[in-house]
Amino acid sequence: MSGSTPTPSAAAVPQAPSRPGVTAALVVAGLAALIAAPFLFYPVFVMTLLCFALFAAAFNLLLGYTGLLSFGHAAFFGGAAYFTAHAAKVWGWSPELALLLGVAGAAGLGLVMGAVAIRRQGIYFAMVTLALSQMFFFACLQMPFTHGEDGIQSVPRGMLLGLIDLNRPLAMYFFVAAVFVLGLAIIWRIVNSPFGMILKAIRENEQRAISLGYSVARYKLSAFVMSAALAGLAGGLKALVLQFATLTDVAWQMSGEVILMTLLGGIGTMVGPVFGAGLVIALQNRLATSDFPVTIITGLVFMVCVLLFRRGLIGELAASRIGKTLGMRADT
Numbered sequence: 306m307s308g309s310t311p312t313p314s315a316a317a318v319p320q321a322p323s324r325p326g327v328t329a330a331l332v333v334a335g336l337a338a339l340i341a342a343p344f345l346f347y348p349v350f351v352m353t354l355l356c357f358a359l360f361a362a363a364f365n366l367l368l369g370y371t372g373l374l375s376f377g378h379a380a381f382f383g384g385a386a387y388f389t390a391h392a393a394k395v396w397g398w399s400p401e402l403a404l405l406l407g408v409a410g411a412a413g414l415g416l417v418m419g420a421v422a423i424r425r426q427g428i429y430f431a432m433v434t435l436a437l438s439q440m441f442f443f444a445c446l447q448m449p450f451t452h453g454e455d456g457i458q459s460v461p462r463g464m465l466l467g468l469i470d471l472n473r474p475l476a477m478y479f480f481v482a483a484v485f486v487l488g489l490a491i492i493w494r495i496v497n498s499p500f501g502m503i504l505k506a507i508r509e510n511e512q513r514a515i516s517l518g519y520s521v522a523r524y525k526l527s528a529f530v531m532s533a534a535l536a537g538l539a540g541g542l543k544a545l546v547l548q549f550a551t552l553t554d555v556a557w558q559m560s561g562e563v564i565l566m567t568l569l570g571g572i573g574t575m576v577g578p579v580f581g582a583g584l585v586i587a588l589q590n591r592l593a594t595s596d597f598p599v600t601i602i603t604g605l606v607f608m609v610c611v612l613l614f615r616r617g618l619i620g621e622l623a624a625s626r627i628g629k630t631l632g633m634r635a636d637t
Contacts, residue, residue, distance in 0.1 A: 336486070339482045339485075339486070340482075342478075342482075343474070343475060343478045343479075348474045348475070348477070348478045349474075349546065349547070350586075350590055351478065352477065352478055352481045352546045353543065353546060353547065353586060354582065354583055354586045354587070355481050355482060355485040355542075356481070356485075356539050356540075356542050356543040356546060357539070357543075357563075357566065357582040357585070357586055358485065358578065358579040358582040358583060359484075359485050359488045359489070359535065359538065359539040359542070360378075360382055360536055360539035360540070360543075360563055360566075360582070361563050361566040361567050361570070361578035361579065361581060361582040362488065362489060362492055362535070362575070362578045362579060363378075363488070363492070363532050363533075363535035363536040363538070363539060364378050364532060364536060364563045364564070364566075364567055364578065365492075365567050365572060365573070365574075365577070365578040366492055366495065366496070366528065366531060366532045366535065367528055367529060367532040368564075368567060368572055369567070369572040369573035369574065369577075369578075370496055370501060370504050370505060370508060370528070370573060371504045371507060371508055371524075371525065371528040371529075372507065372508030372509075372511075373423075373430060373525065373528070373529070374430070374431045374564075375422075375430075375431065375434040375529075375532075375560070376431045376432070376434050376435035376438065376557070376560050376561075376564075377418060377422075377434030377435055377436075377437055377438030377441075377560060378434075378438075378532070378533070378536050378559075378560050378563055379438055379442075379554065379555050379556060379557060379558075379559035379560040379563075380414055380418065380437070380438040380441040380442070380555055381411040381414055381415055381532075381533040381534075381536040381537045381540065382411075382536045382537065382539060382540035382543075382554060382555075382559060382563070383442075383445070383540055383550070383552075383553075383554030383555030383556075383559065384407075384410055384411055384414050384441065384445075384537065384540070384555060385407030385408060385410055385411040385536070385537030385538070385539075385540035385541040385544075386407065386540040386541060386543055386544035386550035386554045387445060387450075387451055387457065387544075387550045387554075387555075388403075388406050388407040388410040388411075388537075388541070389403045389404055389406060389407035389460075389540070389541035389544045389545065389550070390403075390457040390460040390544040390549070390550040391450050391451075391457060391550075392406045392407075393460050393461055393462075393463060393544075393545070394457060394459070394460050394461060395450070398463075399463050399464065399465070399466070399467065400462060400463045400464075400465055400471055400480075400545055401465060401466060403463075403541070403545075404484075404538070404541045404542065404545065406541075407537050407538070407540060407541030407544070408534050408537045408538050408541060409534075409537075410537065411533050411534055411536060411537020411538075411540065411541075412530055412533055412534040412537065414441070414533060414537075415529055415530040415532070415533025415534060415537075416526075416530050416533075418434060418437045418438075418529075418533075419525070419526045419529035419530055419533070420526060421433060421437065422434050422437065422529070423522055423525045423526055423529065435557065435560070438555070438557065438560060439557060441555060442552070442555045442556060442557070445552060445555050446552060451550075451552075453552075454551075454552060455551075456549055456550055456551030456552065457544075457549060457550045457551075458548075458549050459548060459549070460544055460545065460548040460549060460550070461548075462477060462545055462548065465480055471545070477545075477546065481542055481546060484538065484542055485542075488535055488538055488539070489575070489579075491535065492535065492575070493575060495531060496575070500524075500527075503519055503524055504524060504528055506519070507519070507521055507524060507525065536563075540554060562585065565581070565585060565603070565607055566578055566581040566582040566584075566585050567581055568581070568607070568610075568611070569581035569584055569585065569606070569607060569610050569618060570582070570584070570618055570619050570620075571616055571618060571619040571620030572620070573620070574619045574620055576619050577618070577619035577620060580618060580619055581618070584606070584618075585603060588602060588603055588606065589603070
């Protein structure tokens with residue numbers, strides 16, 4: 306996917322006028338669902354879902370709003386998980402500082418990888434990100450602090466700000482929910498800022514953006530680093546929730562999984578990646594104890610969605626009569 310090619314969801318979905326009242330009602334309903342979730346479902350499952358939902362939303366910032374397809378986002382997700390886990394367990398850092406280190410580490414990786422990858426476009430960009438991600442995977446396999454195939458186990462959750470014991474399930478849940486909401490708010494602000502408008506212009510027609518005098522390479526790199534940092538926030542949070550970081554977090558399959566989540570929900574939408582992540586994680590959780598192979602079932606669901614819902618589930622809803630009636634917009 307090159308920067309001059311419009312993404313299907315953004316190009317094909319007609320934009321209806323937004324309705325602030327409907328939007329506010331949906332936000333309130335979402336917050337109410339977040340508050341009620343730990344009392345209705347197993348808290349660790351919901352926390353895991355929120356971590357991957359934030360990961361998918363971060364990836365969508367690059368794919369859906371900038372038009373850059375990365376096959377290497379597992380490096381940021383898993384790298385931040387390792388940095389956070391090591392800081393919390395070995396150095397004894399508090400959870401908020403360990404999480405900040407994970408975000409900073411992911412942003413640094415994003416800066417290095419992005420500076421190399423943005424020199425190419427389309428499938429070449431995707432292949433460069435995959436190659437760099439695999440290099441980081443093998444580095445994690447060899448570096449002593451990652452403990453190789455064993456990973457970092459028994460990561461302590463610690464005391465948030467020295468006051469709140471995150472070993473209590475509800476305390477940990479509401480911390481994760483707060484970080485999730487903060488991450489989505491940051492993405493929404495980026496997308497709806499002048500910077501976000503320029504990213505959309507680059508996505509729709511890169512040559513036109515260049516002719517208007519914008520430094521496209523700089524904007525691409527900025528979007529790449531922001532997406533990497535937010536993916537790192539999700540990875541570090543996941544390490545604290547599940548209390549481990551392993552090679553699975555940096556493997557190429559993780560990059561494929563976040564692409565699947567985003568496409569299922571709808572690229573270029575705010576809610577789509579969150580919905581897609583919820584669908585994939587729920588399927589994995591539901592089928593974990595069954596005899597059905599999870600990857601095959603997930604693949605079949607993906608095939609059905611691609612054939613019937615070309616814009617993704619939320620993208621199709623936004624384009625439908627119901628979505629237009631509600632004033633839904635695909636890119637917000």
